[in-house]
Amino acid sequence: MSDFRIYNFSAGPSMLPLPVLEKAASEMTNCQGSGMSVMEMSHRSKVYDGIIKDTQERLRRVMNIPDNYKVLFLQGGATLQFSAIPLNLMKTGKADYAVTGHFAKSAAKEAKKFGTVSIAATTEETGFDHIPAQSELQLNADADYFYICANNTIYGTEWHYDPETPAGVPVVADMSSNILSKPIDVTKYGVIMAGAQKNMGPAGLTVVIVREDLLGNYRENMPQILDWKLMADKDSMPNTPPTYAIYILGLVLEWIESIGGLTEMQKMNEKKANLLYDYLDSTDFYKSVARPDSRSNMNVTFRTGNEELDAKFVKESIADGMTNLKGHRSVGGMRASIYNAMPLEGVEHLIAFMKKFEQENK
């Protein structure tokens, strides 16, 4: 029982790679000869200083982050960044938002507290089933930034292109649920932010990658902890950072490097997603929720079209060694989150179960 591992399709917090958990376990009571766990260590200690610096260097290497970008390790989740983004970037008080799902909508709503938000595109009328094309984006040349949610965790859609904006308008992207899943050209973005608990590590850590020239516009009389420039100047440590979560991110990055970096990661993720989508397309029993051109490689949403059958599917999948396949309450049906740490065998196991379930219930 002790080595039992379930195929966990949770949207987040989600699976971590087994080698990461094993290494963390081996260092649990004595990390690097310190005689203590990372959780018990001062964030100002020499050992921890090595850990946080190494984690930042690895992230820069793995994501190919240019030197003119700062990497910040913050708390408060992606949700707190919905507030921090306008507070740090609204110089003139205007921003454009693409509303492609629940989290993008929440981010736009929050930004409205601080300035004028203009909706560059929304896909709500069709149930957030797709990503707008570049030609459909209504972008203002005088906006302080253009905001997107790069992967819509709940609806299972993903931007498969880097949007172009009028000169001088930076793109801000919430990559909480697809960061580290594929190589991205960081220079196409002014700010990239992500809660760690989908594809980077445990909950409690939020990563912000911000181009240096965008720092320094933080609003006065606002909580100091939301000021990216302060965080950058203090190496993310004006106070205690989420030390253990940063350490685990370091181990996750070490694992990604060991398998060949993000190019290799992308190949593995595409293989898993294609296997599942090809199967969904081959049968009428299940319907894929997202429009084919906008499908996410991280969150695969599908349903049978019959709510009782969906519930039966979820129930029986648990007995078959899988968990968290129930779709988000706002979409219904099923959702398989197949982040980096989900092995190919997990997806094969799911498809075998889906075939059997189809045979028994059609």
Ligand SMILES: *Cc1c(COP(=O)(O)O)cnc(C)c1O
């Ligand atoms: C999970 C998620 C969020 C919310 O993250 P918290 O860390 O819980 O605040 C925001 N955006 C996306 C895309 C997500 O997947």
